Amino acid sequence: MSVGSASADVIRNNQSQAEIFKLKIDHFEELFDWLSLNNLVALSKTCKRMQRIAGYYIKTTYAAVKFNCFFTSIYVRDLKMDELSSYMKKLAYDQCLIEHVRHMRADQFKSVTEIRLRNVTFSDVGISRIKEILGQLETVKLINPRFTSPNQEFYVSFLQYCTNVKKLCIQSMKIPIVGRDNGWLLRQYPTLEHFELTYYEYGNRTVDELAEFFEQNTNIKTFATNTDIILKHKNIFKNTKAKWDVLSVQWNSIFKFDWSLDILNELHERGLFRQLHVYFDESYLDQGTVNGLTSFNGLTKLFIGPMKNGIDLSPLIGLKQLHILMTDNITNKSILAETLVNLEFIQFVDARVDDIHPFIRFSPNLTKISVCHLKEKDGHTLNIEQLNKERSKLSNARKVTIYVEEHVYLAVKWAKNQTNRGFIEIKRSASCDTLNHMQGTNFLL
Structure with a gap:
């Protein structure tokens, strides 16, 4: 670095x-x-x-850290960061009127390229204050955006100032998604590469403007959504000329699993997307669902939240990325590591060192392991010399970088005097900018 x-x-x-x-x-x-x-x-x-x-x-x-902005100060955890605001790359705001954030000035946030606004209410005054900052953003994430006036139009009031946005992620509880109408979907966004749109609402209402949006924005490479939107807009997706590298789908309910299989496979056959990323954030995963996932064409990434005991994931041999919430519920990790020969990245929320060992020993294409919380109290139990020795015995093994909490990283560094042994390297999780989903964002990246 x-x-x-x-x-x-x-x-x-x-x-x-x-x-x-x-x-x-x-x-x-x-x-x-x-x-x-x-x-x-x-x-x-x-x-x-x-x-x-x-x-x-x-x-x-600390490129991956989101700094939390409150009315008068900026924090990460309980650490006040106001004096370092010009070096921050990512900001997060929660539940506020944007104009009440007194320190929101472009000259104070010269390095910001990403912003996440959760339950934030927009007004003309607030947007005018952050207008210059919006122009430098590459990633904009909005959760339940609201306006003080029902007559405000999303593009005119906000999006037109996001002239460099590459990733636009919008999550809403219902439609219309933002503002009074969806006219913003009829616009062209030349720099946009990733688009996420999710909403949750009973009934059969649709967002018909999506057809025009995909027609005008063929530069989009990845699209993220949920099963409700896929099922309600299947005709739009069947007829669009869009071509995506990745389609990410979040399952709202396990009961819609079978309904989605045919339509997703048909869209894959039509060439709409090459890779499928599947997220089970809330629905309990069982063995029947795992077996059913083998029928999904193009599946390369699986994010699993809660799951039933004794789950065997080894039938999913095409996976390149695997994100696991509860490792204790997975049976025989050694067989899993030997079977998933294409695996390049695995992320654990809570894990023991013993959960890591099988993948070090048997997954030759693995390059990244992320552990959000290492269960052992002593970071010294992460023995990089032993892990490196095990990795070196595997034929054609690629180097593995293990991303851990800062206190674990520092414990290893102070105990061993180095963090890179050739086949194994330890880094801070805060340095890895690709670990999006497990950082409390719930965005499908």
């Missing part, structure tokens, strides 16, 4: 400085790697110069 030559001027100054500022940027990086985010924030408060150096490091090393 390198902060980059662009930040080299941070340590240049003609005035006399403390001895520590004679260090090169690379040396600061090596030193900072031994510190926690709390330590870095404390260090950044010692002087303006150190704030700039630590800020650049935080922006790069």
Whole structure:
């Protein structure tokens, strides 16, 4: 990891400085790697110069962290981050009127490229305040967006300012999705590559504007939605000329599983998408459903929330990505690791070191393992020398990077003096920008 030559001027100054500022940027990086985010924030408060150096490091090393913005301050966990706002890449706002966030100014958030707004109410005053920030965003995530006036139109009031958006994710409890109508779906978004639209509502009402949206936005490479929308709009999907690399589908109910099989396979045969990503966030997965998933064409990613005991996932040999909530419910992980020969990435919410071992030993194409919470109390139990030895015995094995909580990463580093053994490397989860779904976002990426 390198902060980059662009930040080299941070340590240049003609005035006399403390001895520590004679260090090169690379040396600061090596030193900072031994510190926690709390330590870095404390260090950044010692002087303006150190704030700039630590800020650049935080922006790069903690690229996946979403900083929570409240009315007067910015936090990650209980750590106040106001002084480092210009180095933050991702912001999250929850349940507020946007104009009440006093510090929401473009000159304060120069690095922001992603924003998540949950249950946020928009007004003309609030949107005018964040207008300049919207222009620099690449990812916009909205959960239950609302307007103070029913006459506000989503595109005119908000989306027209998001001129660089590549990922647009919208989740709503009912239709119309945002504003008074869905005229925003009749627009063209030249930079858009990923689009998510999910809503939950009884009845057969449809969003007919989707047909025009897909007609005008053929640049979209990935589309994410839920089974309700797929089933209600199957004719639109059958007739669209869109071509996606990935279709992500969230199952609202296990009872709609069989209903979705035929339509999804037909859409795959028509060439609408190449890969299918399936999310079971809330519905309990049973063995019958697992066996049924073998009939879904193009399935490469499976996200599993709750599941019944004794689940055998080995029939899903085409999987490249697997996300698991409860490892205790899965039977015989060694057989699973040997069978899923295409697996490249596996993510556990809660796991033991013993849950990791089989995949290190038997999954040759695996390159990433993420563990949101390691159950062992002592991070030293993550023995990277032993894991590296096991990995080296596997024929044609690829290097595996294991992403762990910061305290586990630091425990390993302080105990072993390094985190890279060749076949195995340990990194902070906060540095991996691809671990979207398990960070409390519920977005289908």
